[in-house]
Amino acid sequence: MGILVDRETKVAVQGITGKEGSYHTRLMLQYGTNIVAGCSPGKGGQEVHGVPVYDTLEEGVRHEKAEASLVMVPPRFAPDALYEAAEAGIKLIVCITEGIPLLDTMFAFQRIKARYPDTKIIGPNSPGLIAPGKTLLGIMPGNIFKGGKVGIISRSGTLTYQIAYELSHAGIGQSTVVGVGGDPLIGMRFIDLMKLFNQDPETQALCIIGEIGGRDEEEAADYLGTDFNKPLVAYVAGQTAPPGRKMGHAGAIASAGEGTAESKSTALKKAGAVAVETSYQVVEALLDVFK
Amino acid sequence: MGILVDRETKVAVQGITGKEGSYHTRLMLQYGTNIVAGCSPGKGGQEVHGVPVYDTLEEGVRHEKAEASLVMVPPRFAPDALYEAAEAGIKLIVCITEGIPLLDTMFAFQRIKARYPDTKIIGPNSPGLIAPGKTLLGIMPGNIFKGGKVGIISRSGTLTYQIAYELSHAGIGQSTVVGVGGDPLIGMRFIDLMKLFNQDPETQALCIIGEIGGRDEEEAADYLGTDFNKPLVAYVAGQTAPPGRKMGHAGAIASAGEGTAESKSTALKKAGAVAVETSYQVVEALLDVFK
Amino acid sequence: MKTLEHEGKSIFSRYGLLIPRGKVVDNSLEGKKVAEEFGGEVMVKAQVHTGGRGKEGGIKKASTPQEALQWTKEILGRKIRGYTVNKVYIEERVNIEEEYYLAFILDRSSGLPLFIISSKGGIDIEKVAREEPERVRRLKVNPLWGIHPYQVRREALEARIPSSHLTPIVSAAMKLYEVFIGEDALLAEINPALLTSEGRLVCGDSKVELDDNAFYRHQELHNSLESYQEEDPLERRARKEGLSFVKLKGNIGVIGNGAGLVMSTLDSISREGGSPANFLDIGGGASADKMEAAIDIVLANPRVNSLFINIFGGITRCDEAARGIIAAIKNLSPQFMPVVRLGGTNEEEGWRILEDSGVEIKVCKSMKEAVIKAIEYKKEA
Amino acid sequence: MKTLEHEGKSIFSRYGLLIPRGKVVDNSLEGKKVAEEFGGEVMVKAQVHTGGRGKEGGIKKASTPQEALQWTKEILGRKIRGYTVNKVYIEERVNIEEEYYLAFILDRSSGLPLFIISSKGGIDIEKVAREEPERVRRLKVNPLWGIHPYQVRREALEARIPSSHLTPIVSAAMKLYEVFIGEDALLAEINPALLTSEGRLVCGDSKVELDDNAFYRHQELHNSLESYQEEDPLERRARKEGLSFVKLKGNIGVIGNGAGLVMSTLDSISREGGSPANFLDIGGGASADKMEAAIDIVLANPRVNSLFINIFGGITRCDEAARGIIAAIKNLSPQFMPVVRLGGTNEEEGWRILEDSGVEIKVCKSMKEAVIKAIEYKKEA
Numbered sequence A, B: 001m002g003i004l005v006d007r008e009t010k011v012a013v014q015g016i017t018g019k020e021g022s023y024h025t026r027l028m029l030q031y032g033t034n035i036v037a038g039c040s041p042g043k044g045g046q047e048v049h050g051v052p053v054y055d056t057l058e059e060g061v062r063h064e065k066a067e068a069s070l071v072m073v074p075p076r077f078a079p080d081a082l083y084e085a086a087e088a089g090i091k092l093i094v095c096i097t098e099g100i101p102l103l104d105t106m107f108a109f110q111r112i113k114a115r116y117p118d119t120k121i122i123g124p125n126s127p128g129l130i131a132p133g134k135t136l137l138g139i140m141p142g143n144i145f146k147g148g149k150v151g152i153i154s155r156s157g158t159l160t161y162q163i164a165y166e167l168s169h170a171g172i173g174q175s176t177v178v179g180v181g182g183d184p185l186i187g188m189r190f191i192d193l194m195k196l197f198n199q200d201p202e203t204q205a206l207c208i209i210g211e212i213g214g215r216d217e218e219e220a221a222d223y224l225g226t227d228f229n230k231p232l233v234a235y236v237a238g239q240t241a242p243p244g245r246k247m248g249h250a251g252a253i254a255s256a257g258e259g260t261a262e263s264k265s266t267a268l269k270k271a272g273a274v275a276v277e278t279s280y281q282v283v284e285a286l287l288d289v290f291k
Numbered sequence C, D: 001m002k003t004l005e006h007e008g009k010s011i012f013s014r015y016g017l018l019i020p021r022g023k024v025v026d027n028s029l030e031g032k033k034v035a036e037e038f039g040g041e042v043m044v045k046a047q048v049h050t051g052g053r054g055k056e057g058g059i060k061k062a063s064t065p066q067e068a069l070q071w072t073k074e075i076l077g078r079k080i081r082g083y084t085v086n087k088v089y090i091e092e093r094v095n096i097e098e099e100y101y102l103a104f105i106l107d108r109s110s111g112l113p114l115f116i117i118s119s120k121g122g123i124d125i126e127k128v129a130r131e132e133p134e135r136v137r138r139l140k141v142n143p144l145w146g147i148h149p150y151q152v153r154r155e156a157l158e159a160r161i162p163s164s165h166l167t168p169i170v171s172a173a174m175k176l177y178e179v180f181i182g183e184d185a186l187l188a189e190i191n192p193a194l195l196t197s198e199g200r201l202v203c204g205d206s207k208v209e210l211d212d213n214a215f216y217r218h219q220e221l222h223n224s225l226e227s228y229q230e231e232d233p234l235e236r237r238a239r240k241e242g243l244s245f246v247k248l249k250g251n252i253g254v255i256g257n258g259a260g261l262v263m264s265t266l267d268s269i270s271r272e273g274g275s276p277a278n279f280l281d282i283g284g285g286a287s288a289d290k291m292e293a294a295i296d297i298v299l300a301n302p303r304v305n306s307l308f309i310n311i312f313g314g315i316t317r318c319d320e321a322a323r324g325i326i327a328a329i330k331n332l333s334p335q336f337m338p339v340v341r342l343g344g345t346n347e348e349e350g351w352r353i354l355e356d357s358g359v360e361i362k363v364c365k366s367m368k369e370a371v372i373k374a375i376e377y378k379k380e381a
Helices: A019-031 A057-064 A075-088 A102-115 A158-169 A190-199 A216-226 A261-270 A281-289 B019-031 B057-064 B075-088 B102-115 B158-169 B190-199 B216-226 B261-270 B281-289 C005-014 C028-037 C065-075 C125-131 C149-158 C163-182 C212-217 C219-224 C233-241 C259-271 C288-299 C318-332 C347-356 C367-376 D005-014 D028-037 D065-075 D125-131 D149-158 D163-182 D212-217 D219-224 D233-240 D259-271 D288-299 D318-332 D347-356 D367-376
Strands: A011-014 A035-039 A051-054 A068-071 A092-095 A120-122 A128-131 A135-138 A147-154 A174-179 A205-211 A232-237 A274-276 B011-014 B035-039 B051-054 B068-071 B092-095 B120-122 B128-131 B135-138 B147-154 B174-179 B205-211 B232-237 B274-276 C022-025 C042-046 C059-062 C088-092 C096-107 C112-118 C136-140 C185-196 C201-203 C207-210 C244-247 C252-256 C278-281 C306-313 C339-344 C362-364 D022-025 D042-046 D059-062 D088-092 D096-107 D112-118 D136-140 D185-196 D201-203 D207-210 D244-247 D252-256 D278-281 D306-313 D339-344 D362-364
Touching (some): A011 A057, A019 A035, A057 A075, A057 C149, A068 A135, A075 A102, A075 C149, A092 A135, A102 D096, A102 D112, A147 A158, A158 D259, A158 D339, A174 A190, A190 A205, A190 A216, A205 A216, A205 A261, A205 A281, A205 D259, A216 A232, A232 A261, A274 A281, B011 B019, B011 B057, B011 B075, B019 B035, B019 B135, B035 B057, B051 B057, B057 B075, B057 D149, B068 B075, B075 D149, B102 C096, B102 C112, B102 C212, B147 B190, B158 B174, B158 B205, B158 B281, B158 C259, B158 C306, B158 C339, B174 B190, B205 B216, B216 B232, B216 B261, B232 C259, B261 B274, C005 C022, C005 C163, C022 C028, C028 C042, C028 C065, C028 C088, C042 C065, C065 C088, C096 C125, C096 C163, C112 C125, C112 C149, C112 C163, C163 C185, C212 C219, C233 C244, C233 C288, C259 C278, C259 C367, C278 C288, C288 C306, C288 C318, C306 C318, C339 C347, C347 C362, C362 C367, D022 D028, D028 D065, D042 D065, D096 D163, D112 D125, D112 D163, D252 D259, D252 D288, D259 D278, D278 D288, D288 D306, D288 D318, D306 D318, D306 D367, D318 D339, D339 D347, D347 D362, D362 D367
Parallel strands (some): A011 A035, A011 A068, A092 A120, B068 B092, B092 B120, B232 B274, C252 C278, C339 C362, D339 D362
Antiparallel strands (some): A128 A135, A128 A174, B128 B135, B128 B174, C022 C088, C096 C112, C112 C136, C244 C278, D022 D088, D042 D059, D096 D112, D096 D185, D112 D136, D185 D207, D244 D278
16 A cells, blocks of 8 residues: 555545545546435535535544545635534545645644644645555546656655656656645644655655745755655755745745755755755666666 | 641732732631642742742742732732643632623633643632631631531522631531532532532531522432432522512522522422521521531 | 513624624613614514513514514513513624524532533523423533533434534534633523524523622723612612612511521421521621611611611621621611511620610510510511 | 735734724825824834835834824835835824734644734844843644634744733734734734833734635625735736736746746746746636737736747647737737747647747747747847
8 A cells, every 4th residue: 555545545625526626536437436325515515527425524433434635625615624524523534625724724733623623634735645556535637647766755746746657657656656745734734644655655755845935855855864764855945946936836935044945955965865966866866776 | 637727728910919818818817727838920939927929829839839829909800810820720719799791701611621631629709618726718707716516518608707707606617618609600619519518527517608690509409319318407598589679799699580589499498408497497407417 | 680571682792692683772762773783674662670571561573664663662671470671782784594402500419511502592491401301401611621522413313403503502612611611601602592594603692690708809890880770779778788678578577697697587386387588698897887777778668667687696696796796786776676686696685785775676585586576576467 | 915004003903903093195285184183202204015114114103193294295206116105194102111023823733823922012023032032932822722812922022021011911912913813914923012100001013924725704804905006017907807817027928837937938048048027827718818918918028029928738728828819919900029838738729729820929849949039039229
C-alpha cells in the first residue's frame, strides 16, 4: 500500500454535486479510487456517477463506512466540511479547496486537534495525493504517474506533475505522491509525511519539492539530520523570487531574510540531501541515487 | 483534614489589595488560614497584613507554593483571575465574586476543563468553604462554626450560617461546610462534593441546603439513591417562591413546573433523605440521626 | 432582563436575521397610518412582557388600514396577564409556508448553550416536546468547538425539516448563535420561525433574555429597552436602592439578610399559617440606611399589616445590626410593632440594644418563635 | 493586503484603541488648515505602502501651521522606496513618556496567532530582538483558550515594562487581539505604542495586513482601502483578469500554469544566464481567452523582448492548451517568435498542432532546451 491510502481506502467526496466535485469524482473513479459516498446538503438520495449522495457526511460514514474524505467545496463552506468530517470520524481529510480565510483554517485545525487528535488533514489548497496504480484522492492527472519506489512530497501542483512525468519517463516510478498544499497554514507538513515515508517499505528514496516561504523545508532538514534514513533529493522553487512578493499562491512568500529558496536549499544540503537548482535536475539526481 | 482543604493548605488571595480582599484576608488570618500570597497587578512588592503581594499569581505560586486561591476581584476581572489561577497550577479555586456575566463563566469553565481537567472551582458567588477549627477560605463568619462530624453543602450564605450556628449550639459540630455559590452556573456541584464527603472519614452525616432552580438537588437525589452511604438531611428553601421570579440571587429561580422546592424535596425524600420543611427542623433531624 | 417582541427583533435584525417590516405605535391613528404604509395587510401585536398574547386577544390580523386602526384601538390599554398594553407593533404580513422553531438557551445542568430546533413552531415548544418528541431536537453546543452548519443540518433533518429548507434554516441558526453569544443572552428564541413561500426564513416572533450581569458590555442596548419602565413601582425603587425585592400576595412584610435566609423565612411563615407580603433581601452589611429604605419599601405596600425583620449576624455583628434597625425604625415610626429576630455573632448584645432602645419592638431569639409572633402581631385590618 | 497608516488607525479606533486626532490631506493648504485646527503642533506623515518612511524624510514634525504647510508641500509627490506620496496624514502630537511595541501576527510554523510585546518601540522589532532580546517577549496564543489580561501582564513585566504602565498596555493588547480576529488580519501591529504622560496608550503608527481570502466578510472595509489603486498598472490588470502576475527586472516574458512550475521556470532561466521579466501563473485550464490576456499583459512591459510559454498538460491536455496558445498568438501577433514548451498528457498531439498551425512558434520538448531557446531568441533591442 501507499502511505496513508491504498486500493481499498473508502473515500467520500464532500461537495460531490458541484462542478469540480462531480468532474473529479469521475476521473478518480476511472483511476480506480474506491469512492463510496458523496455528500451535498439538500441533494441526499441522488447519485453522481453511480456514487450515492447523502445530505450529511455522517450518513455517508454510517451507511458506506467512508474512512477518508475529499473536501471540494467553495472556500466559505470548507471549514464546515472539515468540522463535519472530523466529527463524522473521518481519519484522513484531503482539502482541495483554495482560498479559505486563514483564521478559519487556524480555528479549524486547533479545534480538530483538540477534539479529534488522530484526524489527519492534508491541505488546504492541496492537489491531493496519489498512490500510482492504486488510488487517487485529489485532482492530480493520474495518467502521468507510475508505480514505483520514490516518494514525493510537494508544496506545488503542476511542478510536481512535471517532475513525476519526467521520472516516469526515465523509468523511476512513485510509491506515493502527496501535495501538502500551497497555503501558509497546512495540516500535514513535510516532516509528518517524512515520518510515514521513513517507515514505508515500498519507498526507497524521497523527493521533496519545496518553495519559498515558511519553515517546512527547514523542519525537514532538521528531521533529515536525525532520524530519516533514506536518500533524499530536494528542489526548492523560487530562487529568483523577490522577497515580500506572493508568488502565485498564498503560501509562497519569503519574508526579508528568511524562508528563501537559498536558505532552504542550504539547510537541506547541510542535513545530507541532494539539493538541485532546477526541476530537471531532480531526475538526474534520482537516477544517480539508484545507479 | 476537611474535604478539599486542611490547616496546611497554602492559600493565595487574588485581589488582596481590594477593600473586600484585604478585609477578609485579615479575618481569615485571624482564623488561622495559611495565606501565603496575594496578587494584585501593579501592587507587587507590597504587603497586606504581612502577606506578600505579587503582580501576577504565577509569581505567588512560584515563590510561595500556593495551592488554593480565593478570587475576590470585581466581576469584570474575575474570568481573568480564573484563567490565571488555572494556568498558574492552582488546584482549588474558590470564586467569591458575585455578578460575573454567565457567558464569561461558561467559557471559563469550558476552557479550564479542557486544558486543566484537574482544577476544581467552587463558585462563583460562593461564600467559600470552612473546615471549622482548621481553615477558612472565604467570607464566612468563622466564629459560628464548630468542628465535628456533619458535612454541609449549601447554595446559600446566611441561611447556612444560621443552620450551622444552631447546630453548633446544639452540640453538633461540622467537618467541612461548603457554599457552592448562588449563580446558575457553578463549578463543583452538590454531587461532586457528596462524593468527597462520602469518602471523608470525619463526616458521619451530611446536610444539604438547597434552593429553587436548577437540577443540583435532583442530581444529589440520584446519587444518594445509588452510591452515597451516609445519613442525609436536606432542606430546600423557596417553597413559597413564585415561579419565574428570581429570589435574591441569579441562581434562585424556578421555571414553570421544574426546579421547585417541592419537586426537589420530593426527589430527595424518595432517594432516602430526611427532607425538612423549615430551616429550624434541620437541627432536630440531625439530633435524630445521632440519637 | 427580557425584551419585548420588537426589541428582540431589532436585535435579530442587527445580526442579519430577517424580520418583517414593523413599527411600534401608541395610538390607533398611527396604527392606521403604518398599516397604509405597509400596504394594508398587517399584524397588530400587543407589546407586553408575557407570553400567550394570542390566546388573550393581543395579536390580530388586519386586512385593511381601517381594520388595523380598530384592532390597535381595541388592544391598546387592555390588560394581558396583568400587563397593561401601552404599545402595539404593526407588522407587515408574510406568506407563510411552514412554521419552525429555533432557539439557543443557556442550560444550567450542562453549563452549555443548548440549541433547540423543531419542525413545529408557533406553539409552546414544551407542548411539542411532549406530544411529538420526534419533531424536537436538542444539541448541547461545546462553545470551544462552536456550532457549525453541519450540526444544524443534521439536527434539522432529524427533526423532520425537509432538506429543501435547510439553507435558510442553517443561516438563521448560525446568526441566532451569534446573537446569543454577542449579546450575552440567556435565551434567544425564534418562534415561529417562518419559512415563506419565497424560501426565506423570517422571524415571526422574538423572545430574548439578556444577562443583567453583562449590562456593562451592552449599555446602549440595555438603556434603550423599555422593560425597566414596566416593573412594579416598588420593585423598581428597590432595584435602585440595591435591594432584592419580590412582591408576593400576603400581608406580612419580611426583611432579612441573605436570599436563602429570606426564602426560608417565607417558608416558615407559610408553614405556621401566615402569608408573606414580599421577599426582601438587604444583602450584607445591614446598615441603617439600607434598613430604612427596606422598611420604607415594605410598608409602602398597602396590604402589609405586620413587619418581620430577620437578621443573622455573621461578619456584620448583631449589635451593629441592632443599631441599624433602631435608627431606621425611629426615623420611620411604623404604625405597628415590628417583630425582630436577631441571631448569630454578638446576639446577646444585639438583644440588649434592641430592648434598651425604648423603641417598640418585639424581640425574638429563635426563628420559630419570631415567625409565630409576626403572624400574631399583625395590625387589625 | 496591507493598509496605509491612517487606514489601520481607523480600524484600531473602531475597536476602542486610542489614536491621535488626524486627517488625510492631498495639498499643502489643506495641510495648513488641519494643523491650525489641531492647534499648530502636528506630525506630517507620508501615506505610502512601505516602511522606513522616517529615514526617507517622509515623517516630519511641524510646530506651526506654516511649517505644516511647508512639510506637506515637500513630502507630497516625493518618491519613497519606489512609492509616490499622494497623500499626507496630519496628526496632532501627543506627550510621549515611553515607546512600546505591541503586535499579533499569524505564525506559520505553529499555526497560531503570535503575540509580541516589547518595552522598546519606534524601531524595527527584529533589530530590538537581536540587540536587546530581553526586552522582547513572544507568546503563542491558543485561540481556544484566548488571550487574557494575565498573560499580557506577565509578558509585559517579563519584557521589562514597569508595572505602573500595565493597565493601558493590557487594555490595548486585548483590543488589538480583537482587531486581529475580528478583521481577519495576518498582522496587526502598533509600533510605536505611545505611553503618554497622561498614562494613556496611544497608537503612534499602525501596520495591518488583511487576509484577501476573507474579503467577503469585510467588503465595505476592503473596498474603502486605497491600496489597490497604487499597485503597478500591469499587476492591477492581471489581478482583474484573475491572473497571478509579479513584475521582475529582466527581459524574458514568462507564462506558465501553476505557481511552482513558473517559479522553477524563472529559476532555470536565471541559471542558464537569462533574466526573467515577470512571474505569470495562468492557473488551471489555459483557455484561449486567459492565454490571450496573459500574453497581452506580458508584452505590455516595454522591457520584454522574448516570450516563453511553459505549459504542463495534466487534466487539461496539451492539445487543448496548444489550440489556446495558437488562437491567442494569432490574435496578438507578437513582434518576436514565442518559445513554447508543452509537456504532459497528449504532448505529442500538442506539438503537432503547434507545428502545423502556420503560426511562427519555436516548439520545444524539454524544459531545459526551451529555457536556452528563450534566452537565445530574444529580439535585438
